[in-house]
Amino acid sequence: MPFYRSHRCPEPRARLGGLDAVRVGLVALASPLLFSARALADDAASTFDTGIFSGVSTPAIQIQTYSLGVVAICAAIFVVVVGFGAWTVIRFRRRDEDDDREPPQIYGSNSLELAWTVIPLVIVFILALVTARAIVELQLDKRPAGWLAVTAVGHQWWWEFQYPEYGITTANELHIPVNRPGARRPTFLTLESEDVIHSFWIPRLAGKTDIIPNRTNHLWFEPLQTGLYVGQCSEYCGTQHANMLLRVYVHSPTDFERWVREQQRDAVSDPRVADGRSVFLETACINCHTVRGTVATGQFGPDLTHLMSRQTLGAGVGTLDAKTLRAWVLNPDHLKPGVRMPAMGVEGESLDQLVSYLLSLK
Amino acid sequence: MSDATLPRQLDDGRRVDRGRAGMACLILTESAFFAIFVVAYLFYIGKSVTGPQPVDVLDFPVVGTVALLSSSGTIMFAVRALRRGEIARFIASFLVTITLGVVFLVSTAMEWNRLIFEDGLTIGTNLFGTTFYSLVGFHAAHVCIGILLMSGIWSMTLLGHVKSRHAEKVELVSWYWHFVDAVWLVVLTSVYIVGL
């Protein structure tokens, strides 16, 4: 089932239904201070929490704790100021029985001005110190020893992941190990861009860091729970910025080792899809894509060596199944308007063979 | 009107002349404009990956600098002459100022000619070329504007339209000219001293 409603949506949703109107009405009546970050469970089968207060990784948790402190201070200030302001506005409104005499003209008060300058200055001073400490703890420029090194390269509009220690290159779906007390192996990402500025963001794992061409940035995760965590590009990078989704699979150490070993193998060479492989190697596919173990060593597009070990296509634009794959190869622009991959002009039987070949790349 | 005594009058009604206020504002905003080009120049020092480097191709522009800086002196002289009503002296020293400005432009043109055709440095060659031509070019453009302003005034003086009562307005143009000179000092320092 598609995680993302495909470009051509089959179910017409032209009007807001009655249930939506009730929802709107109910929430409209709720308090304006909606700081609840827990996602409302949708009626869809699976939903992802991308809330910033749902941290499962050390940096995200540290940011979360710090941020809640900031929110608390701000909430207190809000209550005091708005409370007093509201009372003032009600208490001193002109009533009908008021005569037209002007009220006493108060020009100012030095002691009040001093008080409400000094108190905010103190608050700011404390906040600045706490912030400085948090920045120092969270911002790392060098990979500490023993941490998993991953290089994330941003492209228009997909992600490339390289694991230099293992000689693996994948795309769009990042696999990393979980961290347990006594068995820490945080992930240290080096961020690079092939073209324009992007930004790497998985809210539950860490804050975002921009990916900037001609510059190297860093980001680190220490996930404490296995699972699948999602995010997406967070710096406008052109037409399909919205469809540059990210998936991070956090595995137990054994599962992670197994995944690495599978990725390190060369591409599956199934004789049953030899026709399809010929189509692949003879069409210009090899100019952009790499399939390790064949002559395809292109660098412009995602590495396809273990394509079918991924679950989505086109950086999240659709599920990776036969039907979507076929539609994609036929005309990628149909699923992701503006995508850099051209329609390769492969149709009919050649297309079927090609798709069969791609489906074999487990 | 109130019967009570009026407050001590803190204000004698004197105000800064609006021409001076306006020219000061213009100079302030132009300074901000140039500052960005200077920052870009300084930022990119040493970062060109290919192409000619400053130390290889730049010669300290003595003639242009002397000409431009002296023109600040001559324009001061000219304005003073105009204020005193000495029109002939004003015409002469104003002409010298304009000529010195032109000398500066010619020396810049000659330097650019050499850089482009002999050293192969253009705005697109490398980061040095990009920042150099932009910064020096915008400065030269402002020199051109100053020369145009002064030429206009000079011609009108020849036609007898400019009198000593206009000295204040001409002084505003001299402020602009001094500003252009000051920018040159900054450009000189950034490009021919710091950047080398």
Added chain:
Amino acid sequence: MAAIDTPTPPVTAPGHSWTDTLHDWVTTCDHKKLGVMYVCSGLFFFCVAGLEAAAMRYQLLFAGNDAIGPETFNRLFTMHGTTMVFLVGMPIITGFGNYFLPLMIGARDMAYPRLNAWGFWMFFFGAFLFYFSFLGADGLYGAGTAPDVGWFAYAPLTGKAFSRGNSTDYWILGILISGFGSLSGAINMLGTVISLRCRGMTFGRMPLFVWMMSVVSFLILIALTPLAAAQVMLLFDRFLGAHFFDTQAGGDAVLWQHFFWFFGHPEVYILIIPGFAYASEIIPVFSRKVIFGYPVMVAATISIGVLSVGVWAHHMFAVGMQRELNIYFAAITMLVGVPTGIKIFNWIGTMYGGKIRFQTPMLFCTAFVFQFVLAGLTGIMLAATPFDWQLTDTYFVVAHFHYVLIGGLIFTIFGACYYWFPKVSGKMLDETLGKWHFWLFVIGFQLTFTTMHVQGLLGMPRRIYTYPSDRSWEIWNQITSAGVLFQAAGVLVFFYAIARALHSGRPAGPDPWDAWTLEWSTSSPPPDYNFAEAPEVHSRRPLWDAKHPEDPDWKHE
């Protein structure tokens, strides 16, 4: 000084045809006419940009919606943002400044009337050029494509390699040219304040409106030309093969951000401080009290102006700057919240002990004060760098700046319109319609922008034309979009109220609000020459002195 001297309003000469009127307006150097033209242009573009926003909110109603495709959506948010900042905010503040600054200081016109006219037409043609891009820009997808690089146009997306065609050039040139309008307005306002204050009006007796517009003008002078410089650099990159922001040749993409935000941050203070100016005039009059703490208000405004120049990189916390820089920018951004807070306390202090009349101008300004508290506090959250690492580039930021710019600036602009429309036109706006406008708009604003913070906290990035259905963002987007209808309704009521008033509004007279600054001593509308005799003032509220000779202000200042 004579008590309220009210010459009769100007009368159109007989035989004056519509072509004569048009010629009058097109060739005018009069600050009042230019002020009206600036504000009307701004309100026109407000509607245009509002429609662009409505289109985006329609697309975002459903996950995976395909009402508007990515190319169009990306153009919509670029045009919406750029229009609102440069073609709505800037002209409206220039317009109000133009109209009222000379009147408030007892002058006949601005210091440089012809520069004023030139500035307006530069703005006008720059705006026209910018919108012509919908027809004329030759983009990648065929003829007629507006810019799609976002209102802050980050490099290298704006380079020739990634923005083919001319749409980005329209962004550059449109803003560059219309920026001359803002620059000329700023030079005019500062020059006027310095040179043309009437006798007795020392700097310490200027209305706060005048002080604040002076600070704004100063900020414009030091912030706008850096933007122009950066845009010229981008033009050089795109047309002359320069490499300022060309990362393939060693250029630095972040340099653009530094230059842009060095302009961009003061720009948002340039936009909001006039809102403070309108509130500082309206709140005292409707509370029937002098502004609380005038000298502190002046000092706070100047501090905001000075500090705002040094905080720009808080827009760049995710860029990977060194720790020390992140710490500095966080601290100084939090610091600039202090003088702003002081002003809020002073406004509340003005209302305290007053006899508040909740007519439409005051309704808008009161809502402004409360909304601005939240806007400022979300700003503090964004200044807290680690928090910002989660919040930046999400709908939380979008909510924050709309809270400041709509909840702050637009609300005070509406208040200013209701307050000063009688002076400009000689007619009162209908109070009932004003209240309808206010309540529709505030409900819509709250529905849209308070809710929008939630999407940000739930991890929704900005500038996305669609979103997956499995993120649970849809319901919040729907509430946000619903608010648009109320805001649109409110704005329609506003325009209807103006039309009604112009046609058959109650005559206003010179001083309908019983106010205290010099503009209320002229007729409504004022004669071309403003004052028959140059006024002489002895305090900050000359009309208070005239109305209360037994207790003039100058005894207490």
